[in-house]
Amino acid sequence: DQQVKQNSPSLSVQEGRISILNCDYTNSMFDYFLWYKKYPAEGPTFLISISSIKDKNEDGRFTVFLNKSAKHLSLHIVPSQPGDSAVYFCAARGGGADGLTFGKGTHLIIQP
Amino acid sequence: GAVVSQHPSRVICKSGTSVKIECRSLDFQATTMFWYRQFPKQSLMLMATSNEGSKATYEQGVEKDKFLINHASLTLSTLTVTSAHPEDSSFYICSAGLNSPLHFGNGTRLTVT
Numbered sequence: 001d002q003q004v005k006q007n008s009p010s011l012s013v014q015e016g017r018i019s020i021l022n023c024d025y026t027n028s029m030f031d032y033f034l035w036y037k038k039y040p041a042e043g044p045t046f047l048i049s050i051s052s053i054k055d056k057n058e059d060g061r062f063t064v065f066l067n068k069s070a071k072h073l074s075l076h077i078v079p080s081q082p083g084d085s086a087v088y089f090c091a092a093r094g095g096g097a098d099g100l101t102f103g104k105g106t107h108l109i110i111q112p
Numbered sequence: 113g114a115v116v117s118q119h120p121s122r123v124i125c126k127s128g129t130s131v132k133i134e135c136r137s138l139d140f141q142a143t144t145m146f147w148y149r150q151f152p153k154q155s156l157m158l159m160a161t162s163n164e165g166s167k168a169t170y171e172q173g174v175e176k177d178k179f180l181i182n183h184a185s186l187t188l189s190t191l192t193v194t195s196a197h198p199e200d201s202s203f204y205i206c207s208a209g210l211n212s213p214l215h216f217g218n219g220t221r222l223t224v225t
Contacts, residue, residue: 002155009153034213043118043205043216044156089156098161098169099146099207100214104154 003027004092006103014111019077021106023090026071030092034100035064035075038087047088048075077108085110115139116208118217125196125224133191133220135162135206141186142208147179150203150219159204162189196224 005024013019021035031052036044050057050064050073057064063076077084087107091100117136125131135145143164148156160181161169168181178200180192189208193200205219 004155036216041121041203041219041221043116043207043218046213046215049213097158098144099148099158100156101158102155 001026002103003030003095004090004101004103006088006090006106008106009104010107010109012109012111013080015082016079019075019080019084019108019110021075021077021088021090021108023073023075023103024071025073025092027092027095027101028071029095030101031094032092033064033066033073034091034093035062036089036091037084038089038105044089080108080110082110082112084108115215116206116217118206118220120220121218122221123223125222127197127224128195130192130194131196131222133193133204133206133222135189135191135208135217137187137208140208142189143186145183145189145206145208146214147181147189147191148205148207150205156205159191162191162206164189193222196222198224200224 003026034049035047038044048062066073087105089105090103119134145162147159150156159174162181162183164183170176183189201224207214207216
C-alpha cells in the first residue's frame, strides 16, 4: 500500500517551459513534504520542502504547492533547464513512520 | 559540500561473503541515521533506523540478522550485509540530519556474484 504516489514515471518538457511534477499521498498524518532530485548512481539531493501548515513555498526556480484537502502536492520548475533532467522524488515525513516515505519518482527530461 | 559521506560507492562481492557500508555525518552529530534500499526503477525503501548507543529499529520484512547495523558513535553508522546473496544486489543509501531535510549519502551499489 503506497502512501506516497507519483503517477507519472516520466515527463518530457521543452527547455525554457514550466515543468510540473505531481505527487499524491494518502496518510493525513504526514506533516512535512520534501522534493529530492536524483541522478543515476548518486544519493538524492534535497531541493525544496513544505510544512503541512503552508500551501506554497518558493525558492528560485522551484515552487512547491500543497493542497491538503486533496492530499496533493506539486513541484513547479520554471524555466526548465537541461541540468534539471533527473529523477525527482516526492517524500513525506510523519504519519507514524521513522525516516521518510518516498514516491517512486518521476524521470524529468528537458528537451533542447 | 556533502554533509553525509558514504563508503564505498560500489562493491562487488561473492555470494556468501559479508560487506560493510559506512555512513558518516561530516558537520554534525547524528543520533539517528536511516538506511534505505533502492531497486531499479523503484522508490527508496526505508530498511532501518540506526540509533546511536542503542539497537536499530528495522522495518517490517527486513531481516535484522542479515542486515546488521551498528551506530557506535554520533558520526558513524555501519550497515553490514551478512552472507550476501545475489538478491541482495541493490543500491543502499544512508541519510542523516539534525532536522528536516534529511541529507543523503551518495549511495553504495552492491553487486553480489
